[in-house]
Amino acid sequence: MAEALGHVLIVDDNKVNRLLLARNVELLGHRAEAAENGKVAMERLRAETFDLVLLDIEMPEMDGFEVLAAIKAAPELRDMPVIVTSSLEGLDNIVRCIELGAEDYLPKPVNQVLLGARLSSSLEKKRLRDEQKRLLDRFATHEVALDLQNSGFAIGGKRLTASVLFCDIRDFTALSEDLPPEATIELLNTYYTLMFDAVSSNGGIVNLMIGDGLMALFGAPQPLENPAQSAVAAAGEMFSMITVLNQEQRAAGAPEIRLGAGIATGEVVAGYAGTDERAAYTCVGKTVNLAARLEAHTKAAGRRILIDRQTRNSLRDPAAAERIQQVAFKGFSEPQDIFAL
Known part of the structure; x- marks a missing residue:
């Protein structure tokens, strides 16, 4: 039949x-x-x-x-x-x-x-x-697909408060030099599988991937009750998953992965950038720049996760974040208070 x-x-x-x-x-x-x-x-x-x-x-x-x-x-x-x-x-x-x-x-x-x-x-x-x-x-992520379904597509953005997370693999260039191309791609695919799950399970979206790095957004296009708390929870899951992955890597005699992450919270302009023929959902603003600077500074600070003051103040337990010295980041007129998790 x-x-x-x-x-x-x-x-x-x-x-x-x-x-x-x-x-x-x-x-x-x-x-x-x-x-x-x-x-x-x-x-x-x-x-x-x-x-x-x-x-x-x-x-x-x-x-x-x-x-x-x-x-x-x-x-x-x-x-x-x-x-x-x-x-x-x-x-x-x-x-x-x-x-x-x-x-x-x-x-x-x-x-x-x-x-x-x-x-x-x-x-x-x-x-x-x-x-x-x-x-x-x-x-596209589920959230972006839902936004397109509910609101339609239009080039442009709107101001809103969100948390931005940057994460990348430390010393990935040196790590990949010892691996064949196929193994490098397989390692990256495994890494992204874990990172995407950590982000999406906490209400965020991954809206940018560059090599071994990614940018995640919490609070847009769909609002979250506490974007900062969600971003910090996602970062915590990222490191927990990488710990388990590294156990398997060691057992297989394969190289381990070390991460650095930076999180900033504040006003961003989020929306669709590009042309009517080709566009992507993204966000821009000082908050994005600060999150990127924080992630890059994890190496100099010797810390895994760095956050800004607004993220720290939005946490359910702000005391869990340790204040470290102010840093004068490029592109910012005043030194920034930073905290480590």
Whole structure:
């Protein structure tokens, strides 16, 4: 038996209509399930995965207009194609359905040939949208993908408070000189796998990778309750993971990794930079520069993690950060208070 082309939810309060529509849908090669009203339909849509909805309008408890509005308001459902099948007459009703997000409107009784054409067209559009989402999720972080889905794409940025984390492998050039290219790439891939997990599990995004270094952002594009605390927690997980990795490296006679990390908190300008043809989500500002300077200074200070005063003041336990001497960083008019974790 051939695999069903699509999983269709039929929503109609009339049992005969549900049965006939289900039969027609299955004859077209699709899998059909039914819900007797809008309330049941929304419960099913949130609990199961469907490819398309055939929706009646006049129903008890929750009518078709309310279902369309609920689908449009749910981020996880808003791209679900909905074809209205109704005996309601009048251009105003059809327009209202389309405005609420319906893909199409078929009058009852539904013509089998027309139903097949509309199902095929709507399912193909959904397949293309799903493929676009898959590619976006592959080449952008979940948070950036969500921001694009909710807000759309526009070159430019906005001011907000966030925490920026820079991290890199110390003396990576010397380390890689003793490794064949394939082993170097494998080590970097392992390193990035661990670092990405530490960042994402604490609500951050990695928005820049340069060789053995990375830049992570906490508090944008999605807000966080305490970006500084999240950034510090991520840094802690990074070093914990590298400790475990180094145990395996030693056992295999492979070189170990040493890290340095810098974290700064403050105002940044975050958004999409580039052109309409090619752009990336990033942030700029003094906070970014300070985080980079702090990471670079870990070598001179002999510390693993350095943070600025605003990050330290935002921690649940500020006393855990040890104050060290002020440093005059390039690009800053005044010496900066820095703290070590």
